[in-house]
Amino acid sequence: MLRLDAVGRHYGDHQVLHDITLTVPDGQLLCVVGPSGCGKSTLLRTIAGLLPAYDGTITLDGTPVHGVPDNLAVVFQDYARSLYPWLTVRENVALPLRRRGLPRAERRAEADRILARVGLTDTARRHPWQLSGGMQQRVAIARALVCRPSLLLMDEPFGSLDAQTREDLEDLLLEVHRTDGATIVFVTHDIDESVYLGDRVVVLSPGPGAKVVLDLPVELPGTRDQITTRGLAEFVALRSEVGRAVRNR
Amino acid sequence: MNQPRTTASESARSPDRRTPAVRHSLLPLAVRHVLLPPLVRRTLAPAPVRHALLRWFVLALAVAGWQLVARAHGSVYFPPSAEIARHARDLWFSGPVRHLFLTEDAVADILPSLGRMAAGFGIAAVVGIALGIAVGRSRRVYALCNPVLQFARAVPPPALVPVFVVLLDFGTPMQIASIVFSAVWPVLINTAEGARDTDPLRLEVAAVLRLTPTERLRFLILPSALPRIFAGLRLSLSLSLILMVFSELLPGTANGIGFTLTDAQSRSDLLTVWAALALLGTLGYLLNTGLLAVEKRLVGRGRTTTA
Ligand SMILES: Nc1ncnc2c1ncn2[C@@H]1O[C@H](COP(=O)(O)OP(=O)(O)OP(=O)(O)O)[C@@H](O)[C@H]1O
Ligand SMILES: [Mg+2]
Numbered sequence: 001m002l003r004l005d006a007v008g009r010h011y012g013d014h015q016v017l018h019d020i021t022l023t024v025p026d027g028q029l030l031c032v033v034g035p036s037g038c039g040k041s042t043l044l045r046t047i048a049g050l051l052p053a054y055d056g057t058i059t060l061d062g063t064p065v066h067g068v069p070d071n072l073a074v075v076f077q078d079y080a081r082s083l084y085p086w087l088t089v090r091e092n093v094a095l096p097l098r099r100r101g102l103p104r105a106e107r108r109a110e111a112d113r114i115l116a117r118v119g120l121t122d123t124a125r126r127h128p129w130q131l132s133g134g135m136q137q138r139v140a141i142a143r144a145l146v147c148r149p150s151l152l153l154m155d156e157p158f159g160s161l162d163a164q165t166r167e168d169l170e171d172l173l174l175e176v177h178r179t180d181g182a183t184i185v186f187v188t189h190d191i192d193e194s195v196y197l198g199d200r201v202v203v204l205s206p207g208p209g210a211k212v213v214l215d216l217p218v219e220l221p222g223t224r225d226q227i228t229t230r231g232l233a234e235f236v237a238l239r240s241e242v243g244r245a246v247r248n249r
Numbered sequence: 250m251n252q253p254r255t256t257a258s259e260s261a262r263s264p265d266r267r268t269p270a271v272r273h274s275l276l277p278l279a280v281r282h283v284l285l286p287p288l289v290r291r292t293l294a295p296a297p298v299r300h301a302l303l304r305w306f307v308l309a310l311a312v313a314g315w316q317l318v319a320r321a322h323g324s325v326y327f328p329p330s331a332e333i334a335r336h337a338r339d340l341w342f343s344g345p346v347r348h349l350f351l352t353e354d355a356v357a358d359i360l361p362s363l364g365r366m367a368a369g370f371g372i373a374a375v376v377g378i379a380l381g382i383a384v385g386r387s388r389r390v391y392a393l394c395n396p397v398l399q400f401a402r403a404v405p406p407p408a409l410v411p412v413f414v415v416l417l418d419f420g421t422p423m424q425i426a427s428i429v430f431s432a433v434w435p436v437l438i439n440t441a442e443g444a445r446d447t448d449p450l451r452l453e454v455a456a457v458l459r460l461t462p463t464e465r466l467r468f469l470i471l472p473s474a475l476p477r478i479f480a481g482l483r484l485s486l487s488l489s490l491i492l493m494v495f496s497e498l499l500p501g502t503a504n505g506i507g508f509t510l511t512d513a514q515s516r517s518d519l520l521t522v523w524a525a526l527a528l529l530g531t532l533g534y535l536l537n538t539g540l541l542a543v544e545k546r547l548v549g550r551g552r553t554t555t556a
Contacts, residue, residue, distance in 0.1 A: 050453050067456075074457045082454050086472040095468065096458045 001026055001061060002047070002151065002183060008055035009039070009046055016042045018209035019056070022202065029177050029184045031194035033246055034204030040187040041077055043204075044153045047185065048074050060151065073149035075157040077187075079140035083128040089115065089139050090124040096147040114146045115139075117172060119165070134161045141169065145176060152184045158193070167226050170197055174224060191246060195238045196229060203245040214245035328520050337524035359528070362493055362505040365421060369428025370489040374482060377433045381440025381478075382470065391445055398438050406431030406488055407495045419501030428492045432485040439481030443474030479544040486540055490533050 002024040009017040016039040024030050034040050045051045047058060049068040058065040073096065076082040083092050094111040102110070115124055118138040128136050141157055158166045174197065177184060188194050194201045195218055203214035220234055229235055312330045319329040328336075341355035348356070384394050410427045417423040447470055455465045471478075497507025506525055513521035 045453075048453075048457060050456060068459065070459070072457060074454075076450060076454070078450055081448060081450050084451065084454075084468060084472070086475075087468065095460075098464060099459045 002185075003059045004047070004056065005058070006056035007043075007046065007058060009042055009051060010055075015209045016207055017046070017054075018211050020210075020212060021056075022212065022215075024183055024185065026183055027177075027181045029174075029186060029197060029199045031198035031201045032185060032187045032204065033189070033191060033194045033201060033242060034210065035206045035246065036189070038204045038207045038210040040204065041155050044074065044155050044185065044187060048072060048153055069151065071147075071150045073144035073147060073152050075140050075144045075152075075154040077155040077159070079137045079157070080128070080133065082140055083136060083143075085127060085129050088125050088127055089120065089131070092128060092139060093142045093146055096143060100147060110146055111142075114142045117145075118142045118169065134165060137161060138165075138169070148180050148182070150182055152182045153187075154184065155187045156189060157186075158188075158190075171224075171226065173197065191239055191242045192230070195235060195242060196224060196226075201238075201242050203242060205248070213248075214242065216241060216245075326519055328523060333520065333523045333527055336520045337527060340521065340524060341528070358504050358506055358509050361421075362497065362507070363532075365424050365496075365505070366428060366489050366493040369425045369493070370432055370486060372425070373429045373432035373485055373489065374436055376429070377436030377481065377485065378440050378478060380433075381437045381481075382444045382466070382474070384437070385441035385444025385474070386470065388445075391441060394441075398434065398441070402434045402438060406492055410492075410496055410499070414499065419499065424493070424496040424502075424505075427496045428489050431492045432489045435484035435488065436478065436481035439477045439484075440474055443477030444470050446477075447473050475548050479540070479548060482544075483537065483540060486536055487533065490529070490536070494529065 002022075004020050004022040007017060007020045008015065020043065022030075032040055032043065042051070046054050047065065049065045049072075052066055060069050084095070087095070090108060090111045093115060094107040097107040097110055112121075112124060115121060118141055120135060120138055120142065123131060123135065123139075128139060131139065137157065137160055141154075144152060144154070158169055161169065170193065173184075173186075176182070186194075186197060188197075198218050201214070201216045201218055202212055203216075204210045205213045216238065218238055220229060220232060220238075222228075315327075316330045319327045341352055341359060342350050344350050344352040344355065351359075384390050384398075406427075409430050410423075413423045413426045413430070417426055451469055451473065455469050460468065493505075494507040494510070496502070497505035498511050502508045506529060510522060510525045513519075513525065
């Protein structure tokens with residue numbers, strides 16, 4: 001369980017986050033929505049233990065977060081820069097497996113398996129800079145999924161994908177979430193996406209001093225499906241509610 | 250006509266597109282249109298081959314020019330290039346096949362020089378990279394060391410040689426120490442700056458992936474500093490060559506290319522002096538080419554991105 005208690009964060013005297021209190025139960029897929037610059041990336045970095053100096057407390061399964069917790073994976077917003085250009089796609093994706101102490105052949109096999117799932121079977125031996133933006137983004141996603149994290153933080157991971165790939169990867173994420181049961185904090189601009197993916201949607205107010213303005217459980221009947229789910233009356237109602245909160249009306 | 254619109258990064262990715270511009274600037278129009286067509290243009294050789302031919306063409310032109318002018322003047326101070334080449338071959342490269350054509354003089358003079366230079370450059374490279382990483386990875390150490398490094402870099406390297414002569418007396422240790430203490434600074438400073446400039450986001454990635462310090466060095470810091478490291482190594486290599494010769498010019502040395510130079514000079518044997526100079530130029534060129542080839546292999550991949 002991930003708990004944020006009165007978490008705040010400032011850069012110098014610029015207060016970015018203010019008094020954020022959230023409890024994310026194990027296995028929840030939480031979507032965080034908010035206007036650009038409100039501090040969504042800052043929130044994820046703080047949870048990841050990358051910004052040690054924050055106000056309030058963050059605990060993960062009861063232990064306070066000070067450094068980077070174990071079994072955490074992050075998809076950074078700047079996915080292209082987050083890949084290591086001197087390594088091949090496969091080497092990039094296999095890198096997180098080192099800490100699990102797997103032999104080389106198994107690391108490769110795992111990397112190839114996850115690359116196939118994100119639709120990148122033929123690119124394993126190429127370098128990230130030889131790939132399109134959307135393909136690089138999928139490499140970054142594969143690198144995060146490969147070690148089956150128990151906490152997965154994703155910062156607008158589907159931002160530069162075409163609609164079709166995006167829907168495929170949304171469904172892949174839901175499937176991974178169902179099978180692996182990871183806790184996922186998913187940051188997005190896209191209100192539709194947040195309602196489609198999330199078990200719960202949290203809306204942040206515009207900065208400075210962003211705080212939670214809406215905390216909405218998403219209960220949709222049946223397994224989610226790109227076409228039927230998005231047509232449901234419940235879906236449309238939830239979407240409008242999130243939309244109103246984002247636009248502050 | 251999309252040539253002018255290509256950005257720097259685009260043209261860096263396709264060397265072919267750069268070639269025409271280089272060709273224009275390197276050669277006068279007359280050479281391009283009168284001399285080159287039969288040689289290069291009509292051969293339909295691939296671009297890299299054409300480029301190599303052009304480079305050698307200018308060098309060949311310079312050597313031929315030297316030959317003609319020297320022959321016409323007949324000065325003893327400036328012997329013709331063919332004569333220098335013949336003399337160099339007689340001196341060093343007319344030995345038996347099983348010695349790779351090296352003569353006894355070559356074994357006695359060129360090999361010790363190269364050995365000292367390799368030792369000096371090797372030590373400087375290892376020490377420079379290791380210290381450079383250590384200095385560059387810590388903001389505080391970098392701030393503390395930077396003035397010292399800038400000072401050390403500003404001292405003209407040959408000026409250090411007398412210090413080592415006093416400390417170590419004449420001989421190989423003094424010569425190697427002189428090379429090391431001059432060649433170490435460029436690698437050290439460049440490595441430190443390269444290591445310091447490691448992308449902070451990639452460091453965050455390393456933290457999230459929980460790489461061990463060794464893995465972080467191997468997968469992140471060294472590869473991302475590599476272009477800077479090689480920039481330093483290239484400077485260090487040419488300094489090593491300079492210091493190799495310089496340390497052999499001093500009295501008390503008994504062998505080496507530098508010794509050959511002073512020895513020939515004392516006998517007013519200008520032909521040998523010129524041959525030694527040509528040999529040094531060739532060695533410098535070959536060593537630099539070798540280093541560039543290593544760099545291309547190691548740095549080539551993953552370096553077309555600007556980040
Ligand atoms: N390293 C930093 N130093 C100073 N200010 C920063 C730093 N990083 C972020 N900020 C500020 O913090 C605020 C929130 O930034 P953040 O990147 O978290 O926003 P975001 O919600 O992720 O925006 P976007 O949706 O555009 O990605 C911004 O006003 C930004 O200027
Ligand atoms: Mg952001």
